[in-house]
Amino acid sequence: MTAPIVLTDIELAGRERARLRVPALRLEGSRMIALVGPNGSGKTSMLRSILGLESKLSGTITCGELDLLEASPKRRAASVGWLPQHEARAEGVGVNDFLRGACFRHAASREEIDRWIVTRLCAMDLESLARATLNQVSGGELQRLGLAALMLQDASWWLCDEPANHLDPKQQLLTYQALGASWCEGQAIVCVTHDVNLLWHAVSKDRWRDVRIIGMDRGEVVVDESLLSPRLAEGLSEIYGLEVARTTEADRPRFTMMLPTGGA
Amino acid sequence: MNRYRALIVAVTCLLALVAAPWVGAPMAEGAREFILTQLRIPRVCMGALVGAVLGITGAAYQTIFANPLATPSTVGTSAGATLGALSVLVLSQGGQVVGLPILVVAAFVGATIASLLAIGVASSGRASTEDIILAGIAVTLAASALAMGLQFQADINTTFAAVRWSLGSLMVIGFERVTVLAPLACVCVLLLLAQIRALGALASGAERARTQGVNVVRVRTVCLLGGALGVGACVALCGPIAFVGLIVPHLVRRGLGASHRILLPYSALVGATLLVGCDVLARTAWPGREIPVGVLTAALGAPALLVLLFRRRGAA
Numbered sequence: 377m378t379a380p381i382v383l384t385d386i387e388l389a390g391r392e393r394a395r396l397r398v399p400a401l402r403l404e405g406s407r408m409i410a411l412v413g414p415n416g417s418g419k420t421s422m423l424r425s426i427l428g429l430e431s432k433l434s435g436t437i438t439c440g441e442l443d444l445l446e447a448s449p450k451r452r453a454a455s456v457g458w459l460p461q462h463e464a465r466a467e468g469v470g471v472n473d474f475l476r477g478a479c480f481r482h483a484a485s486r487e488e489i490d491r492w493i494v495t496r497l498c499a500m501d502l503e504s505l506a507r508a509t510l511n512q513v514s515g516g517e518l519q520r521l522g523l524a525a526l527m528l529q530d531a532s533w534w535l536c537d538e539p540a541n542h543l544d545p546k547q548q549l550l551t552y553q554a555l556g557a558s559w560c561e562g563q564a565i566v567c568v569t570h571d572v573n574l575l576w577h578a579v580s581k582d583r584w585r586d587v588r589i590i591g592m593d594r595g596e597v598v599v600d601e602s603l604l605s606p607r608l609a610e611g612l613s614e615i616y617g618l619e620v621a622r623t624t625e626a627d628r629p630r631f632t633m634m635l636p637t638g639g640a
Numbered sequence: 641m642n643r644y645r646a647l648i649v650a651v652t653c654l655l656a657l658v659a660a661p662w663v664g665a666p667m668a669e670g671a672r673e674f675i676l677t678q679l680r681i682p683r684v685c686m687g688a689l690v691g692a693v694l695g696i697t698g699a700a701y702q703t704i705f706a707n708p709l710a711t712p713s714t715v716g717t718s719a720g721a722t723l724g725a726l727s728v729l730v731l732s733q734g735g736q737v738v739g740l741p742i743l744v745v746a747a748f749v750g751a752t753i754a755s756l757l758a759i760g761v762a763s764s765g766r767a768s769t770e771d772i773i774l775a776g777i778a779v780t781l782a783a784s785a786l787a788m789g790l791q792f793q794a795d796i797n798t799t800f801a802a803v804r805w806s807l808g809s810l811m812v813i814g815f816e817r818v819t820v821l822a823p824l825a826c827v828c829v830l831l832l833l834a835q836i837r838a839l840g841a842l843a844s845g846a847e848r849a850r851t852q853g854v855n856v857v858r859v860r861t862v863c864l865l866g867g868a869l870g871v872g873a874c875v876a877l878c879g880p881i882a883f884v885g886l887i888v889p890h891l892v893r894r895g896l897g898a899s900h901r902i903l904l905p906y907s908a909l910v911g912a913t914l915l916v917g918c919d920v921l922a923r924t925a926w927p928g929r930e931i932p933v934g935v936l937t938a939a940l941g942a943p944a945l946l947v948l949l950f951r952r953r954g955a956a
Contacts, residue, residue: 468898
């Protein structure tokens, strides 16, 4: 059972107003958690705060007994791992070197780490990239390599920041299905997304009620509902400032943003 | 493929280093032993140590600052060391009244103060790599201005000695300087080699590395202090030598790849070979005279860097 992440009295200072203000929030690994909200609403700031990447932060964030803001980088890396919006493509860095970085927290021999990497690449059907550099792989492959890195880091929680950003629709679907499969196997996941509908495809129908949607606006949590909640459409409408309708297509619910009619 | 290439490079470098003392003007029979054991072999040892320190420090700096232009010269380490050593040279009238250790300590102190500024900027959490390089350029300019002021105040002989020293030279007699430099260079190289795993993770970005368990501030501090120790000692004993720290990591990356398992040790090895090669050229190119090796590395390094730049653009 993964220890919960608990945020208490969190305030992240910004230029004019707090970028993040969370009096109390408890994230349980038993539910797949999606952070939604418009740009600048504080989703990424929340992930970065949990990861210890923000300096102007007050309050406490714990994962079980561990104070994430005070923990050493290695101990924090055992609790929380990060899939950023964009992986940096450092010039000349090979796929193997990139994945070795993900194993930094493990006190294992070089041979053992190399063996883990080969196994992981084979399991994800990426073994053809073993000798490539990051500059040579496609956006979709890079995203899957990011997932492979998360798996190798083997943190209790995965914090994924728009993991399907800039991917084509099929790659988006594959990415969310991979995340959903990992969650079903017991991996705790928080995922920032702009498309709630992808979550219907991430997990099977019987697990939809375990998908928790946390909606953010102006740095605060304003919606906290299950994916199946009848109040979710109203909540999404509130945070995006657009009418949101919930419809059903081929036995699968769907949220539709109703854009204003007429041209510019 | 890369493994064989790396092996060939290693063997070639080692053979070149071993052969270097025997390259040069023919040695008179009676003076052969003195020339070899007191002039050429110590000189090759000196070149190998300085080249190794500059090469590996350049590779580490380029990673910790995520900037291909980061070297001891651009983050202010060399300028700080130069100012420290120059202060002692000028204040002691050409270095006549102080010994080598004082010169080394002064250069190390100068390099450390300059590096501490970079560490200060780097440790501020939200500092970008550009901020650190800009801080390094500011330190370099300030140190250069102070150094020029010191030279202006000194008498003509001291100024001449300081100018000759600032051109960079590996000319030594006997092993005295080698024995001073060797332990400091070894500590520097070993400190940086101990960071291979962390530097490998840092290549994917400082924030990414932090989330993977790397103590980024500590790695940067160790690398900067290790670099200050090695570069400070090199500058104190040989004067500032430009471009080796910049060009060598790029050569290794192009030839053998960017993996830090290869990049760091081979930057030391190729740096050592390159500087010794330049020194052989410096002492043989102009019969009867000698070109300061710092002048030669700068003269060869600038076009080499331009070639790399154009090749990189062509590949893009």
